[in-house]
Amino acid sequence: MGRDITFGQYYPGDSFIHRMDPRAKILLSILYIVTVFLCVSFYSYLAVFLFLAILILVARVPLRSVLKSVKAILFLVMLTAAINILFYREGSPLLQFWVIRITDEGLIFSAKMALRLLFLVIGTTLVTLTTTPMNLTDGMESLMSPLKVVKFPVHDVAIIMSIALRFIPSLMEEIDKIIMAQKARGAAFDSGGLIARAKALLPILIPLFVSAFRRADELALALDARCYNATPNRTKMKELKFGYRDLVASVACLLFMGVIILLRFYPGV
């Protein structure tokens, strides 16, 4: 049995990081992103690496699932690195022919760039590995709640996200069914050229849209039947609580940021 797709990347657990408030995780990951952009020398990149290693150990998530998301962007990382290496202008050339000029500074710059991308992805992956999408949605809703003042429909947006999450598995199931039904009618999805394949998608997409709209119709009724929008003073069963873990994590992240800032003044490449 495959993993429940509802949970996305979530790796079930009850580690320190799993049990943090999703709002703290969202805010601290923003802080982390800023910190990574403050890195200059390789020493600071080493510091980020150590920090991430500690986080992975604390979160008790398998390295395999972290590397999976790295794999997903590996191509992007290599592409940007290649472009940087080939077209970076500053520094003394190591190799030169035609328009291409590979310099020492170019190599260093692209290595840092690649590391930065990798670290950003690993850091944010740690959030999605340790938080369920529903929890993240709740966290975002709570963080966005000040926007209510300017009449931004925070709660509606949260419901939309929650319903979208809720219907992803249903639609996936639906796609499977439609594909099987069309195959039974003799449709071929995995042969022919690009255009033939794109055309073959049409008999999947049309029934999918029809059924999605039918679902939406019924869902709208079900929302009304459950008194959606009955009162502006909607309550919530699940409460988010800022706990000692969030405090500890915040201090740790701020210290980490301090280290990176200090390292800016330390000489080195």
Add this chain to the structure above:
Amino acid sequence: MKKVIELRNVSYDYKSSADERTTGVKNISLTVNKGEFVVLLGHNGSGKSTLAKLLNAFLIPDQGDVIINGINTKEEKRVFEIRSKVGMVFQNPDNQMVASIIEDDIAFGAENLGVERQELIRRVDWALQVVNMHAHKKRTPFKLSGGQKQRIAIAAILAMLPEILILDESTAMLDPKGREEVLDVVRKLNSEQGMTVILITHYMEEAVDADKVFIMNEGEIVASGSPREVFDNEKAVYEAKLELPVACKISHMLKKDGFDIPSCLTVDELVEGICRL
């Protein structure tokens, strides 16, 4: 006895365009008392869903009045009061869930009503216990059977503490086992909690132990009364294009052939009747 639902000469037409109208329901009058188990039968397009939607103010009658617990559905300001009292469960359980975790889904309706947190938690636990799904509280609904999903949908309505539960063909998509599970829960709610139930279906078998049965055809109620009264009205049943339960059919045939047998609703009754011959 307390009247919870009263319809007086209610008609409703769907207006698809300026000059095109489809009859939804025509001139319907009926009353339902508190704690009654009412079954509404009719073939496709006979107006059952339209009638159900009139009961919780999804639709407002063109003519006549719908009165729920003394409130006329025309009172716009009290729509949510009516909807929280008239819970509606639909056909496809998959399209009624809004959250990915069962307890969140159950809480949704009560959250919308602004129920305070401790009470919310209590209601969610209670509703899940009533439908026998408490063990699944923290799980996702996707791997559940149809009957289980539909019980979750019922619990989601129960958490709003409705007085009337309408099930609009909520058993139509289920296998016989799932259907029985759902009907058991509904019967239990009716007998133990005194919940007024309106079960919409086209399986006549589901009507045998109802307090009141209504048969609809072309937007009108063509037969009403106790199950026995309605099932004996063969003409109305056939005109409404419905099938009598097998036991009932056999007993009617035997009677026509001159045997002295009462009309039977269930197989047990039929067996007993035949043994007495």
